[in-house]
Amino acid sequence: MIAILDLPEVRQRVSPLTVEDYHRLGEFNENGKRTELIRGIVIEKMSKSPLHATIASRLFKLLLPLVPEGYTARKEEPLTLRDSEPEPDIAIVKGSDADFARSHPTTAALVVEVAVTSVELDRELALVYAEAGVEEYWIVLGNDCAVEVYRRPVNGVYQEKATILSGRELPCRSVPGVSVALEQLFA
Template sequence: MVAVFPQKHLTDIAEWHRMGEAGIFPPEARLELIEGEILHMAPIGFNHAGHVARLIHALTLRVQGRAIVNSQNPVQLGDLSEPEPDFLLLKPNPDFYTTRHPKAGDVLLLIEVSDSTLRFDREQKRRLYATHQIPEYWIVNLIDNCLEIYRQPDDGDYQEQTTLAKADTVSLVALPEIQVRVADIL
């Protein structure tokens, strides 16, 4: 007798979109497609939501005309992943991405606000974003009250990793003239 083990069914972006269009998932479900797996995401708490609002407030006016601010919407990474990061700065697009989801090459800065998802954001999402050459990835770490910055994606990870405190200031890689006080987002 040959042993048979259950196998995962991995899905791709096309099948993921068809499932959404068919109404397979309840409208209130918080789901992401990560490396072909459909993952349930934690509900957004008030502290998390407030920090996303702080990011929007701190960066929107500074990047006006140079980038598009996007929050908690999909970004397509290859054929197997469509995460919904907490915050994105995207390259300008005349139709504001109304005809397609942004792709990795459209991303200037990607930010996750992390409390209960910190380990996942540091490990799986960091590698996912580096693999797809997202040039700059920040984690607003609500557990340790710091900003983790990941830059220079290469070979599935980031070569530069920095942790900043509230007293620090950071410039964006894609828009170096823009400086952000970490206290404004923490």
């Protein structure tokens, strides 16, 4: 079955929102669901499976003590980008919490999305994050016990992509001192 947004005649009639317009909306849509803005389109956030929640929580706990001075870790908090305002599972940004009291970060050193049922969407987000200059992007493949790693954004495209399997160490090249033993993550 073809997705309705794949039809050119429908895509031309979609009314995209700017980030500024999106900020004027309420936190919840008319159905009481949380949303995020991706490429000018308001998308309802997906519910989280137990596997997704467990991996995201475990990874945040593993990363938090490793975050160096001058960086801050954020969990499920917005990044304000050119035409999107995603809420990644984890982001490590340069600066302190106080730096973002009046506006969300506009890029990150590291963004992590946990993908249990959303792998294709999270792979599409690689373009959004690369365009925003996110230095490193990880997609944690919960069902496969692996992590797709995207690095070196140039002109809106990551130049490096690798898949790291469980049992290996995953060093973050964009945040000094941050490294994750995937065996611990997928235990």
